[in-house]
Amino acid sequence: MSDAELVLRSTRVITPEGTRAASVAVAAGKITAVLPYDTEVPSGARLEDFGDDVLLPGLVDTHVHVNDPGRTEWEGFWTATRAAAAGGITTLIDMPLNSLPPTTTVAGLRTKQDVARSRAHVDVGFWGGALPGNVQDLQPLHDAGVFGFKAFLSPSGVEEFPELDQEQLARSLAEIAGFGGLLIVHAEDPHHLAAAPQKSGRKYADFLASRPRDAEDTAIENLVAQAKRLDARVHVLHLSSSDALPLIAAARADGVRLTVETCPHYLTLTAEEVPDGASEFKCCPPIREAANQDLLWQALADGTIDCVVTDHSPSTADLKTDDFATAWGGISGLQLSLSAVWTEARRRGHGLEDVVRWMSSRTAELVGLSGRKGAVAVGHDADFAVFAPDETFTVDPAALQHRNRVTAYAGRTLDGVVKSTWLRGERIVVDGEFTDPKGHLLTRTT
Secondary structure, eight states, X not given: OTTXXXXXXXXXXXXXXXXXXXXXXXXXXXXXXXXXXXXXXXXXXXXXXXXXXXXXEOEEEEEEOOOTTTOTTTOOHHHHHHHHHHTTEEEXXXXXXXXXXXXSSHHHHHHHHHHHTTTOSSEEEEOEEOOTTOHHHHHHHHHHXXXXXXXXXXXXXXXXXXXXOHHHHHHHHHHHHHTTOEEEEEOOOHHHHHHSOOOOSSOHHHHHHHSOHHHHHHHHHHHHHHHHHHTOEEEEOSOOOGGGHHHHXXXXXXXXXXXXXXXXXXXXXXXXXXXXXXXXXXXXXXXXXXXXXXXXHHHHHHTSSOEEOOOBOOOOGGGOOSOTTTSOOOBOOGGGHHHHHHHHHHHTTOOHHHHHIIIIIHHHHHTTOTTTSSSOOTTSBOOEEEEEEEEEEEOOGGGOOSSSOOOTTTTOEEEEEEEEEEETTEXXXXXXXXXXXXXXXXXXXX
């Protein structure tokens, strides 16, 4: 490591080959060597020794709603990426909706990139959107570097991003498959949702009944059929229904190119504990029962579910009313996702290597960044989180970095503290202190 500018050392470095004591050499923002712990540091290189704190690859969160521009009062690139950095996330991929304009044309993408460029504390890429009327925009967006395309099969909650019916889904998916792209899908069937009982009010049980599991199951079944027919690559967003797991496993066994994510709130929160009127817990699809959660964890363990992402989807506090029917649905979790998942994972017998696989390496693979992100390995960007897994903290909303400090995790005691976060070999946050924004804008081809 004679060319090293920086050496990061820990007794516990999580690498693709396992956890070991190591010295990680960095030059020009890249990892140049992963060497034995006691390797001599070359003259001129700076040494950072983290002792027994864990050095792990920066997390890659592929499901974040930044909402900027247009609904910046809900969230923005400055605040969202600070929250990400504070939570050990060094790369995020921004969803195409809730911003104005949505990322459904190249012009919309350029507008969003212009807003993000000077405000990103971590690296940021972008999803495009598939709408009923924009099939002609999909190839240009792909060529402009979006990582794939988001579609809804039921109403999205914002009028400028309408859902696809089955015919429109087929048309968009055929176009995307033709150029080798990826379609990521909010899979809830609108007919099942319309048939479910709809009640306004404070009772979480009523809201849960309004978003039944069979809405997810049917939507996934239809998506699988379309993907199989077209030999298309598809990804199921924020899976909450464990009833869909056998269908997913069977589709993969049948050769369907299908991947699946779930979210920290489905893995750590349960319907039984949601207080009536507490719409900070509202999301779509909903947080379900503890028995359902157990099956999601089992599916993570056996690989039926590929990865864990936040679906960070904040709003202004006034939209989180105590009426579950009308409150904005979305969980704000960027800063807390690593600790929340680790808290429950260790209780269930999983290790930090598992968490890194679900939240970093597999998410990087999903969006084609596995050669650059998601691993402490030679040639990768020198993106790291320094994590103290045995320390605990109690969630104080006032300490959170996202714009509107509403959180379903308020008052919970979580395991694991992010001590510092590094982006391409530069420390961007330590003990709550941030540098100026150093994030790059990422595209699928660069």
